[in-house]
Amino acid sequence: MRSFLLTVLCFAGLPLCLIRPYFGLLFFSWMAYMRPQDMTWGFASTFQWSKFIAILMLVGIFFNNKEKFFRPVPINWMVIFLWIFISISVVFSVDVPASMDRYIEYTKIFLIAIVTIGLINTRDRLKITILAMVTALGFHGTKSGLFGLLQSGSIKRGPGGMLEDNNDFALALVMTVPLLFYMGTMQTKKIYRYTLFGMAFCTALCVLWTHSRGGLLGLVPVCFLISWSLRNKIWALVFWALVPPFFFAVAPDSLIARYSTLKTDPSEITEGSAVSRMHHMETAFMIGIKNPFTGTGPETMLKVYWDYAPPLETSIRTTEHVAHCAYLQMFADCGALALSAYMGLLIYCHVTLFSLRRKAKHEPAIAWCVPYTYMLQYSLLGYMISGLFLSKQNFDLAYQIIALVGSVNFLVHDELRKKAEAEEEERWSIKKRDSFYQEPATSASAPSSQLASAPPYHPQSAPMQPITEPSHAKPSNASISPASAPASARIQAKTGRFKAIQPSHIEIESSLNTQADASSSQKATMPQNIEPAAPVAKVSNLPHKVSPNQKPGVAPTTAHTAPAAQKVGVSQVTGHTVPAATAHTAPATQKAGVAQTTAHTAPTTQKAGVAQPTAHTVPAA
DSSP states (O other), X not given: OHHHHHHHHHHHHHHHHHHOHHHHHHHHHHHHHHOGGGGOOSHHHHSOHHHHHHHHXXXXXXXXXXXXXXXXXXXXXXXXXXXXXXXXXXXXXXXXXXXXXXXXXXXXXXXXXXXXXXXXXXXXXXXXXXXXXXXHXXXXXXXXXXXXXXXXXXXXXOSSGGGOBHHHHHHHHHHHHHHXXXXXXXXXXXXXXXXXXXXXXXXXXXXXXXXXXXXXXXXXXXXXXXXXXXXXXXXXXXXXXXXXXXXXXXXXXXXXXXXXXXXXXGGGOOOHHHHHHHHHHHHHXXXXXXXXXXXXXXXXXXXXXXHHOOOOSSXXXXXXXXXXXXXHHHHHHHHHHHHHHHHHHHHHHHHHHHHHHHHHHHOGGGGGGHHHHHHHHHHHHHHHHHTXXXXXTXXXXXXXXXHHHHHHHHHHHHHHHHHHHHHHHHHHHHHHHHHHHTOOOOOSSSOHHHHHHSOOOOGGGSOEEEOOOTTSOOOOTTTOOTTTSOHHHHHHHHHTOEXXXXXXXXXXXXXXXXXXXXOHXXXXXXXXXXXXXXXXXXXXXXXXXXXXXXXXXXXXXXXXXXXXXXXXXXXXXXXXXXXXXXXXXXXXXXXXXOOOOSOXXXXXXXXXXXXXXXXXXXXXX
């Protein structure tokens, strides 16, 4: 029945891996860490589901334009360099066929790590991916932890696959504990939060039940760092005050005896397993020293073990074995170049997580990454410490954690880049808007400051004078009479060719501004005790003779003939509105309030050569 259900589930999920490549990544991670095929029998337990899931996922990425296969981030390039150095060691291997199997395994692990960075492009995807991993591993840790607590307290093997060995199973659980704990701190609902906390506690117990000394050495510093990172240190004190006594109270004697073999002085190491491991480490170191650049090739240490093994100084005999140390195993298999790339990748991850956490203190927009930095850093630290005693340089969970570090780094810098672009765009928009509203008014004759300081213009102050010949000087009204004026001037007066003294452009603009908006700044520029002069009617002082028909003391009015196209209230020459108070008293044929530019027409009774006084209507004001 289990086999049937798993088969139906996998066949239903395979098409989705092609349509949605990210779902394929989740499905692949769940199958790799949950290992449901190891819980079944029959066809489903032997079929290679993960291989077909990975193939369909890669094909889906190729046909899906929205997903990316490779991102040019530093971690990807470092993984590629490590793969190149491993490839060189395979070429110069002492047993190429034996090295090819491990080389294919490396290639698959690195490929999934690169694809993980490419597919995780949002925070939601990052969170869901980690949840898919930790719930699968947490399921085995919780089940085995409770089983060991209720039964004999001994777990001899893991669920299967890469987790089958008890040491490998303990290593995976050590890396899972910080992931479970910090994912619990990110949950808003209490039921989810305490569920993940409980799974983390049971998973830590399961590490102890595996009897793995490497797992214990990795678990203790991880738990200490988790408790130290808590904001409330009281909970850390409570944890260390209650958990160790609880462990010694429930742990079987076999477990206590197993962990008591851990010694710090090499001369005191007498237990057979510990002595053998020391000999294996020395042999791996000698292989690396004799083959510093390429090593002997992956999966070849057992074949050349006795060619490089130092002599045993004790009576305890040992057999050929792996190095029981990830770093020395990489050195012996692939040489110093691969070891440098491997160590550089791990160190770079820690430096990156430290820098992200430091940036988050000054950038509230990326504060969300702080729990991820803690969980990933402590998970990698548990791997590096336990890796001192386990030959798991090809542990796929470790490289997927490294890929998650690259994803967090990419997301943080992508958000910072988008924020900087948004701020720059907003800054430019504000600058453009301010420059639009604060653009200075330009004039062909003077700048805006000169326009603002110019005195107001009054149309009444621009007298109208006749145009004279260039060869004659402009006559004065007080000294020259019309009779004595040149003939050309009298002709111009009769034809109405008068020209007003045009005000400057500065005065016109200032007048319009003053009439439109009497601002306080313009009032400040004018003297407060001087008022504009009201228009005063001018009476000619020239002598004249009174007409017989004219009443004594009354000046005859001047008749103006207005052009047909002239508008009411508009001066024909200057185009300015003439105030009503200055309008002349005109005959019926003249439009009201319009100043005429034509010459005065003398009455028929007036004698020639005698100017008549002009009668102006003075305003009541």
